[in-house]
């Protein structure tokens with residue numbers, strides 16, 4: 431008999447797992463609690479805006495230099511629709527102006543002081559501090575630590591707070607001082623593990639990245655990421671069951687039964703691609719230590735507000751992909767992505783589309799605002815930063831408990847979870863953003879590996 435795979439959770443991880451199972455001609459079913467698949471990949475129309483297309487309401491692109499999503503798109507027949515951002519540069523809002531992010535840099539970490547000085551983003555003293563640090567030789571990093579512990583001493587506080595934290599803290603709705611460098615910034619971890627000076631180790635990373643890939647660093651799909659989900663769902667057909675909340679998993683001889691409110695699904699392998707606290711509840715009867723580890727994973731809350739406005743309603747040309755905001759600026763927004771400049775497929779020639787994010791684990795102000803207050807505050811900040819002076823059409827998309835915060839030791843804890851499950855609950859596999867990476871390539875890699883039995887690292 432064919433192996434029966436039941437996937438719990440129909441986000442990108444779960445759908446990638448089912449896609450792999452289908453490819454291997456296994457029996458597969460995806461049980462998704464919501465009435466739509468995709469989890470944190472979603473798009474929608476902005477009511478009242480005269481836009482002929484829906485907009486991504488969360489992830490709008492993915493790393494192309496990790497090949498998993500690109501490969502998946504080719505398998506799905508979306509290869510011809512892969513697009514690169516327009517190449518437009520990104521900025522940091524600091525001291526009342528938008529300033530270019532220096533290049534070269536790796537995950538926001540610059541290593542050539544001269545290019546940093548040219549941006550005007552860092553004070554003379556901050557550039558001198560960076561210059562004094564980048565060539566200091568370090569012993570190879572021997573174990574995981576926080577990004578702050580490793581990178582602050584190598585770049586100085588000012589560069590860290592104006593460049594590194596806005597990028598790495600911002601995209602995770604967290605704080606780079608608490609983020610595991612191994613799990614949250616693998617390139618920086620590899621550089622630190624190599625030892626030597628920051629300048630030398632990051633130069634190697636940049637050169638290797640350029641040589642290996644040749645193509646763009648990021649990709650998107652024409653029309654938006656939602657098309658990846660729609661295509662997976664279409665090709666998986668009746669294997670995807672919506673509105674099926676999994677409430678328990680039971681042993682069934684050598685296998686398992688996955689229980690929803692109104693059905694039971696026998697399985698040889700169960701892939702748990704749900705948020706950590708849901709997974710924790712489902713595996714607790716069999717693997718209590720792994721369940722406790724998962725239950726302790728903290729998630730950040732973020733909100734994404736989409737603004738659509740006539741291009742003439744801004745005093746800025748939006749020649750770029752958007753900007754990040756260091757926490758020292760005191761703004762509510764953490765980032766503003768200029769979707770209509772960044773992606774050709776979101777440019778109708780007439781409207782500016784801005785995707786404004788707010789929320790960090792240590793900045794929860796947006797949760798205390800009602801929608802009108804949120805729009806007032808962010809609108810005022812858009813006036814300040816890009817000269818918004820016309821009435822925009824908006825859509826608010828809250829993403830509560832959406833971004834897992836990987837603390838130091840996260841990857842070791844993932845290995846412990848795998849080991850415990852293999853020992854006491856063979857056939858149960860945990861995958862997705864709760865484990866080894868929240869970016870779409872990492873999620874796809876983990877979903878497929880959970881079925882193929884290959885390494886998810």
Ligand SMILES: Cc1cc2nc3c(=O)[nH]c(=O)nc-3n(C[C@H](O)[C@H](O)[C@H](O)COP(=O)(O)OP(=O)(O)OC[C@H]3O[C@@H](n4cnc5c(N)ncnc54)[C@H](O)[C@@H]3O)c2cc1C
Pocket residue numbers: 438439440441442443444461462463464467468469470471487488489490491492493674675676677703704705708732734829832833861862863864867868869870871873
């Ligand atoms: C605002 C935002 C912007 C982002 N931008 C980017 C980006 O630009 N690029 C990038 O690479 N990544 C980005 N990410 C991260 C990325 O989108 C997510 O990490 C990824 O989509 C998570 O996928 P997943 O399948 O692991 O989990 P999820 O998407 O959380 O899927 C889990 C699924 O499980 C379902 N579920 C929950 N409980 C049950 C149950 N009991 N029974 C059945 N089903 C259940 C949920 O409904 C959900 O559909 C962003 C995330 C956010 C929040």
